[in-house]
Amino acid sequence: MSASGEREVMLDVRTQDMELNMGPQHPATHGVMRILCRVDGELVTGAQPHLGYLHRCAEKIGENVEWLQYLPYTDRYDYLAAMNNNLGYSMAVESVMGIEIPRRAQMLRTICAELNRIGSHLIAFGTYGLDLGAITPFLYAFREREWMMALFEKICGARLTYSYIRIGGVFNDAPPGWLSEVERFCDVFDEKWKEYVDLLMLNQIFIKRTANVGVIPAKMAIDYGLTGPLLRGSGVNWDLRQDIPYELYAEIVKDGAFSIPLGSGEHGTLGDCWDRFYVRVMEMRESVKIVRWCLDNIKPGPIIAEIPKVLRVPAGEAYVGIENPRGELGHYVVSDGGKVAIRCRVRGPSFVNLAVLEEVMVGVLLGDAVAIIGSTDIVVGETDR
Amino acid sequence: MDFKGIHDRLRAIQAPGLLGADEPREADPEVEGDKGRAGDPFVLVDPQAMPSFLECCRADSVLSFEMVIDQTATDPGTDEDHFWVNIQLLSLAHKHRLAVKAILPKSDPVMPTSALVHKTCRWHERECAEMFGITFEGHPDPRNILLPDDWDGNPLRKDYEYPEEYHGISCK
Amino acid sequence: MVLAMLHATVAQASEPGSNVVRDLIEGLSLEGIPLWVPPLAAALVAVSIVVALVSVVAMFSVWLERKVSGHIQCRYGPMRVGWHGWLQPIADGVKLLLKEDLVPKGADRVLFVVAPAFVLASILAGMAVIPLSTDYFFAELDLGLFVILAMTSTTTIGVVMAGWASNSKWSLYGAMREAAQVVAYEIPLGISLLVPLMVAGTFSLLEVSADQAGVFGMNWLIFRNPFMLPAFILFFVAILAETKRAPFDLPESESELVAGFMTEYSGIRWSFFFMEEYAAMFLYSAVGAFFFFGGFESPLSWGAREAFGADSLIVPLIEVGTIIVKSFALVFVMMWLRWTLPRVRIDQVMTMGYKYLTPLSLVCVLGAGTWELIWNLVLEG
Numbered sequence: 001m002s003a004s005g006e007r008e009v010m011l012d013v014r015t016q017d018m019e020l021n022m023g024p025q026h027p028a029t030h031g032v033m034r035i036l037c038r039v040d041g042e043l044v045t046g047a048q049p050h051l052g053y054l055h056r057c058a059e060k061i062g063e064n065v066e067w068l069q070y071l072p073y074t075d076r077y078d079y080l081a082a083m084n085n086n087l088g089y090s091m092a093v094e095s096v097m098g099i100e101i102p103r104r105a106q107m108l109r110t111i112c113a114e115l116n117r118i119g120s121h122l123i124a125f126g127t128y129g130l131d132l133g134a135i136t137p138f139l140y141a142f143r144e145r146e147w148m149m150a151l152f153e154k155i156c157g158a159r160l161t162y163s164y165i166r167i168g169g170v171f172n173d174a175p176p177g178w179l180s181e182v183e184r185f186c187d188v189f190d191e192k193w194k195e196y197v198d199l200l201m202l203n204q205i206f207i208k209r210t211a212n213v214g215v216i217p218a219k220m221a222i223d224y225g226l227t228g229p230l231l232r233g234s235g236v237n238w239d240l241r242q243d244i245p246y247e248l249y250a251e252i253v254k255d256g257a258f259s260i261p262l263g264s265g266e267h268g269t270l271g272d273c274w275d276r277f278y279v280r281v282m283e284m285r286e287s288v289k290i291v292r293w294c295l296d297n298i299k300p301g302p303i304i305a306e307i308p309k310v311l312r313v314p315a316g317e318a319y320v321g322i323e324n325p326r327g328e329l330g331h332y333v334v335s336d337g338g339k340v341a342i343r344c345r346v347r348g349p350s351f352v353n354l355a356v357l358e359e360v361m362v363g364v365l366l367g368d369a370v371a372i373i374g375s376t377d378i379v380v381g382e383t384d385r
Numbered sequence: 386m387d388f389k390g391i392h393d394r395l396r397a398i399q400a401p402g403l404l405g406a407d408e409p410r411e412a413d414p415e416v417e418g419d420k421g422r423a424g425d426p427f428v429l430v431d432p433q434a435m436p437s438f439l440e441c442c443r444a445d446s447v448l449s450f451e452m453v454i455d456q457t458a459t460d461p462g463t464d465e466d467h468f469w470v471n472i473q474l475l476s477l478a479h480k481h482r483l484a485v486k487a488i489l490p491k492s493d494p495v496m497p498t499s500a501l502v503h504k505t506c507r508w509h510e511r512e513c514a515e516m517f518g519i520t521f522e523g524h525p526d527p528r529n530i531l532l533p534d535d536w537d538g539n540p541l542r543k544d545y546e547y548p549e550e551y552h553g554i555s556c557k
Numbered sequence: 558m559v560l561a562m563l564h565a566t567v568a569q570a571s572e573p574g575s576n577v578v579r580d581l582i583e584g585l586s587l588e589g590i591p592l593w594v595p596p597l598a599a600a601l602v603a604v605s606i607v608v609a610l611v612s613v614v615a616m617f618s619v620w621l622e623r624k625v626s627g628h629i630q631c632r633y634g635p636m637r638v639g640w641h642g643w644l645q646p647i648a649d650g651v652k653l654l655l656k657e658d659l660v661p662k663g664a665d666r667v668l669f670v671v672a673p674a675f676v677l678a679s680i681l682a683g684m685a686v687i688p689l690s691t692d693y694f695f696a697e698l699d700l701g702l703f704v705i706l707a708m709t710s711t712t713t714i715g716v717v718m719a720g721w722a723s724n725s726k727w728s729l730y731g732a733m734r735e736a737a738q739v740v741a742y743e744i745p746l747g748i749s750l751l752v753p754l755m756v757a758g759t760f761s762l763l764e765v766s767a768d769q770a771g772v773f774g775m776n777w778l779i780f781r782n783p784f785m786l787p788a789f790i791l792f793f794v795a796i797l798a799e800t801k802r803a804p805f806d807l808p809e810s811e812s813e814l815v816a817g818f819m820t821e822y823s824g825i826r827w828s829f830f831f832m833e834e835y836a837a838m839f840l841y842s843a844v845g846a847f848f849f850f851g852g853f854e855s856p857l858s859w860g861a862r863e864a865f866g867a868d869s870l871i872v873p874l875i876e877v878g879t880i881i882v883k884s885f886a887l888v889f890v891m892m893w894l895r896w897t898l899p900r901v902r903i904d905q906v907m908t909m910g911y912k913y914l915t916p917l918s919l920v921c922v923l924g925a926g927t928w929e930l931i932w933n934l935v936l937e938g
Contacts, residue, residue, distance in 0.1 A: 020726055042730075042903060052531040059516075060540055096424040133803055133900025139630035205804055205899050222451050222477065225505030236477065243480045316409060316423030319473050319484055321454060330455050332471060337420045342462065345471070347455040355508045366730070367807075367902040384531055 017045055022369075024053050030127065030373065031380025035357070037369065044369050047361035049354055054384040062344025067093060067311045068167060070344065075161035077348055078382040080123050081325045083109075083116040083152075086165035088322045091246065092331035093167050095318040104301035105169030106248050111182065111294045112152070112164060114287040118189070119148045120325035121280045121287075124377040128277060129200050131374040132209050137200045144192055147185055154178055167311065169304030183295055186288045193285055201281055210277060211268025214360050214372035218271065224356045228327030228349055229283070230376060233263035233276035240323040248294070257293040258286040273375035280377070283325075312339055326350050326377055348382035386447075386481050388426045394448055395428065400441045402434025407486075427484035432470060432496040435487055439502045442474060442483070450474040450483060456499065456509035458489075458517045463543045466491050468517060472499075489519060498524040516541040603695045607685050611836045616646035618835035618888060625892045649828075656824030661724055664821065668722035673822065673829035676715030680836045683708040687843050688763050690853060690876035701762040702754070705844060706747060709799070709837060713739045716808065719830070720818035731817025734903050735801065735808035741910035742798035742805075745791050748918040752788035752925040753778045753848040766852025774859030777851035784925035789849045791918045793887075796841040798910065800834060803895035807903050835888075842887035846880060855879045 022035040032053035038046035058077060062070050074089040075082040087109055094101065101109075126141035149159040156164035156172055164170055200206055216226070218234045231238055239260045241249040252258065261282030263275025313335040321330040327349025334343040353376050361369050386394075392406045406428045412421035430438050442450040455473040472485040489496060498521040499506040510521045511530040518539040521527065529536065537548055547556045620635070620643055627634025635642025660669055683705045688694030698704055713736055720732020756778055757765045769777050779785045798805040808817045819830050846852060853876035861875045901909070 018726065052529075052533065055531045057540065063541075063543075098423055129899060133806065134898060135626075136630050136896050139632065143631060199897075200899070203899065205901055208905060209899060209902055220504075223504045225452055225454060225503070227454075238477050243477075244482070314423040315420040316425075317427075318424035319455070319471075319482075321473075321475075321482075328454060330473065332455065332457065332473070334459055334461070335423075336462070343459040345455070345457045345459070347457075347473075351508065352505055355505065365902060365904060367900075 020366075022373075030378055031383075033354075033378075033380050033383065035361075035369075035373070037361075037366075039366065042365045042367075044361055044364055044366060047357055047369070049357055051351075051354070051380075051384055054380045056385065058346060058385040059344055062341050062346075064340065066339045067313055067341065068307075068309075070341070071166060072161065072163045074346075075163055076381060077346060077385050078120075078324060078326065078329070078350070078379045079160055080379055081116045081120040082160065082162050083112045083165060084322065084324045084329060086163060087113050087247075088320065088324070088329045088331045089333075090165050090167045091322060092318055092320040092333045093313060095320050096313050096316045096333060096335055097167075098314075099168060099305050099307075101169055101247075101305060102302040104173075104298065105303045105305075107294050107298040108170045108174060108303065109165050110248050110252075111291050111298075112155070112162075112170075114290045114294075115148055115151065115182070115185075117287045117325045118284050119145050121284045122148075124280050124325070125196060125200070125277075125284075128374045128377075129206075131370050132206060134200060134203070134206065137196065140192070140195065140199070144189060147188075151178070151182060151185060154181075166304065166307075168307040169302070171304065173303050179295055179298065182291060186292055186295075189288055190285070193281075193288075196281060201278065207267050207274060209367070210273035210371055210375070212272050213268075213364065213368045214273045214375055215269045216271045216356060216360055220356070220359065221271070224359075225352045226327065226356060228324065228353070229276050229279040230327065230353055230356070232260065232279045233375075234271035235263055235265075235275075237262055240321060240328060244321075246320070246322060252290055252293055255293065258289045261286065273371050276375045276377075280325075310339060312337060313341075317343075321347070324349055326379065326382065327353055329382075346385050348385055350376075350378035350380070350382040351385075354378050354383055386479060388483075391448060391481065391483055392426075392428060394445070395442075398441065398445055401437040402431035403438065404429040404431055425484055427471075427486045430485050430487050432487035432489050435470075435472075436497050436499050436502050438485070439472070439474075439499055443502070447479075448483075449476045449478045451477055453499070453503040453505050453509075454482075456506050456513065458513045458519055458541075460517065460541060460543045468494055468519060470496065470513070470519070494519040495522060496520075497522050500524050515539065518542065603685075607681055607695060611681055611684055611832065614839045615832040615835040616650070617885075618839065619646040619649065619831070621885070621889070622835075622892050625889065626896045629893070629896045653824050653828045658825075659821075659823050661821045663724040665722040665724070668718045669821075670826075672715045672719035672722060673826045673833075674715075675718065676712045676833045677829045677836075679708050679711040679715065680833050680840060683840050684836065686762065687840065687847075688766075689880065690873035691763065691767070692873050693877065694763065697763060698761065700760045702750065702760045702844065702848070705840065706743075706750075709840065710739070710743060712833065712837065716818050719822070723818070723821035725821055728818050728820050731808045731819070735818060737903070738798055738801070738805060738807060738906055738910070741907055742795045742914070745910065745914035745918040746795035746799060748915065748922055749788045749791040749795060750844075750848065751922045752782070752784055755922070755925055755929060756782050756785070757848070762847050762852065765847055766854060769851040769854045770859065771854075773856045774851065774854040775856060777849070777854070779849045782925050782928055784921045784928060785849065788918070788921045788925065789845070791914055791921065792845060792849070793890075794914060796838075796845070797891060797894065798906065800837045800841060800891070802834075802838065802891050804898040804901045805906055806895070806900060807906065838888050838891055839884055842884040842891070843880065845887050846883035850883050852883075853879055 017038045017040045020037045020039050022037060024032045024034050034050040034053065036048045036050060037044050058073050061073055071086060071089065074085040078085055122141040122145045126138035129137040152162060153159050155174055155178055156162050164172065216230065216234050218236050221231050221234045221236060237260060242253050242260055245253060261279050263270060263279055265275065267274050315335055315337040317334040319330055319332040321328045329349055330347030332343065332345040332347070333341055336342050357373065357376065361372055364372065388408065395403050406426060408426040409422050409424055413419045439453065442448050452475045453472060454475045457471050459469040459471060461469060468489045468491055470487040470489060474483040474485060487496065494517065496519065498510060500510055501523065507526060508530060510524055511528065513519050514521060514527060515529045515532050516539055528534065538545055550556055623645065624634040635645040638644040638648050660666055685695045686698055686701045686704050716735045717732045720728045754760065757768050759765055779789060801808050819827060822830060858872065858875045858879055861872050865871050
């Protein structure tokens with residue numbers, strides 16, 4: 001960048017790196033989060049995330065409310081994929097209790113979790129376009145998401161924070177006609193998905209903005225404990241639904257109903273922002289396949305196991321991790337046999353994924369910094385809990 | 386590999402700091418008040434040897450625990466005088482997990498940092514430190530992460546008292 | 558800026574028989590009024606017409622943008638305020654006038670207040686040069702295009718002033734990007750305009766438009782030379798960058814810089830910036846319409862001239878309609894692009910400007926000149 005003559009001039013001129021606050025209120029930080037950047041002109045020389053603006057003491061609350069009462073709090077960490085949060089917590093408690101979940105409940109859980117995955121990835125897709133200046137894909141994504149939220153409203157009454165998947169199963173059976181509407185949604189979504197690919201993913205300007213930007217090598221990803229699309233975007237074939245299957249995923253994988261998209265450095269380096277975006281867009285299509293499998297195989301039956309109203313979980317502890325749209329959502333619950341948990345730890349994938357920014361955001365331009373933050377797809381509710 | 390196989394391997398390679406294992410069991414009718422233990426098994430590790438234990442787990446090809454999924458701490462109760470430090474390990478190559486527990490006395494909760502072994506532990510340890518008051522020696526960046534920099538006390542302790550007010554905002 | 562405009566229009570107005578308004582005022586004025594009053598009054602009327610025109614254009618563009626963006630995004634846009642929301646800009650204007658007049662703490666007060674006025678005045682000065690029909694114009698300048706390019710370049714000063722005076726790091730970023738981007742794209746803008754200048758042979762907008770009359774009013778410059786189409790494309794890309802429209806809207810990039818150099822502005826001051834943006838879009842589109850797409854000429858105006866004679870009232874009205882429709886067609890394309898494409902990064906913008914657009918526009922000029930030479934040789938030889 002600078003010839004030797006220029007460098008001599010630069011030494012005479014005293015410049016100082018500017019500290020720029022991508023502050024708590026900023027259109028590109030996906031929530032209330034502060035990233036203190038040190039910039040030299042447009043070049044970012046250091047980035048330090050500051051968290052805690054949305055810390056709502058979820059873990060402390062877990063030690064003060066009863067097991068069943070804690071469920072609505074789980075909705076609110078990753079509020080864009082609330083079904084998955086419910087699922088993670090319920091599975092952790094069920095693991096300590098050692099109970100069996102009825103099959104129809106598992107089917108409904110899987111359908112809802114995968115539909116929520118589609119909804120969450122739609123937001124990731126839309127807001128990423130918004131960060132980079134393409135405003136229209138956001139509205140197209142929300143058109144589909146509205147339908148998904150309407151589906152959820154029909155089955156559990158809520159659009160964003162569902163508390164639908166409960167300990168032992170689900171609390172409400174699918175109303176008549178719901179399953180066929182889900183199938184219609186899948187058909188329409190497959191068509192619209194092609195629009196998303198053409199409009200944003202294969203757009204030349206988008207590729208120029210995201211290829212070779214924010215490269216996370218596989219080794220760095222594993223070292224930082226990254227999971228989800230960040231890990232798969234770097235080429236590591238790891239998805240909990242396939243590798244440590246839970247619920248019905250063992251059967252679904254055996255039937256070959258879906259595959260795991262991986263980043264491949266198609267338009268740039270392996271592990272760049274485009275690869276992560278590609279993984280998310282492809283995962284939406286795979287989720288549709290899982291939903292179709294469930295629709296083909298669902299049968300009538302009970303939807304919840306017998307759980308007493310005042311639940312006492314036997315003494316013990318368990319950690320259960322599930323595949324959230326953002327990575328591995330882990331719940332570590334400790335019980336001493338009482339009504340209230342001793343410890344209810346939430347391993348939020350966004351919290352862990354955010355740490356990589358300190359290393360990846362150095363040496364990029366400010367426009368790239370925005371692209372990188374968007375590609376980690378964090379939800380600050382999960383980062384801070 | 387199941388837990389028994391992992392534990393046997395750890396013993397075979399003489400993993401540093403390995404103290405024992407705890408597996409789920411039924412309530413023992415002969416011991417009064419014993420509720421048994423449900424859930425997952427875990428290994429007990431000496432906290433002072435934790436970094437070398439983690440390094441050993443990663444280096445061994447049969448275990449191959451490349452990733453630390455979670456590191457947290459637990460305060461089991463006001464009448465207990467120990468903290469637990471819980472680490473969840475994951476092996477991508479062999480698709481197995483391991484739960485690791487270290488016991489730290491509440492009077493002197495100090496242990497060496499694992500952040501130099503696994504970078505993900507940096508933020509997890511910052512959270513443990515501010516929430517429980519555990520000191521991780523050698524941590525490269527021991528600032529508060531979720532709490533404000535001037536917060537008093539360690540909230541996730543069972544004997545934590547909320548402050549009266551914080552910068553003029555009442556906490557009661 | 559206003560003085561320059563006044564001067565041009567006064568000079569125009571001072572020639573006897575050349576200014577409708579001046580003649581009207583002279584006819585109406587009482588005895589004993591000094592000689593300099595009617596031309597000045599005529600000039601003031603002209604200035605107010607320009608301001609009114611720009612305001613109407615801006616208001617219409619606001620409505621058009623909201624409807625266009627709405628329909629591209631599968632929604633309707635404003636629908637309540639008037640039929641399909643056509644009164645929405647008026648409602649917005651009233652709201653903006655009633656907003657609190659905020660100057661941020663630590664901001665340079667003088668520059669902060671002057672910047673939007675500066676920016677708008679530059680565009681108004683450029684607008685004074687655009688004729689509306691062969692009879693209705695504010696100033697007939699021999700160097701019309703040159704004056705327009707010069708005037709519109711000075712908007713950058715206003716933007717940089719706004720960014721600096723806001724006392725905010727984000728505004729400063731917007732201002733710096735604006736300065737870099739506009740300066741970079743002035744070059745391909747000017748060079749790509751050399752192509753129609755060469756073919757038409759004149760800077761004056763009225764003459765250029767008259768030159769494109771021809772058969773059925775379709776002897777447009779864009780058809781006269783194979784290098785005109787590439788030149789137009791380069792011109793269009795350059796004006797996208799000049800008017801800070803997507804994909805070059807970095808100076809005001811919403812998602813990165815909140816609102817770039819406009820972050821600290823609210824109320825009527827902010828609306829000045831927006832008026833400037835839409836007026837600039839219209840201005841450059843009008844330049845494009847004049848120098849590539851025939852200006853006032855179209856089959857309709859040719860037919861009207863044949864049918865009703867060149868002096869009737871219908872012809873100027875059709876000409877006004879033609880130029881407005883052509884300009885707004887280009888404005889519509891600019892809006893369409895904004896809502897489709899993502900934003901380009903600043904270093905990519907600069908690379909494109911210096912490394913690709915400038916050499917390409919030079920090639921166009923070279924090619925166009927060679928073609929003209931050969932064509933003229935063929936015609937004459």
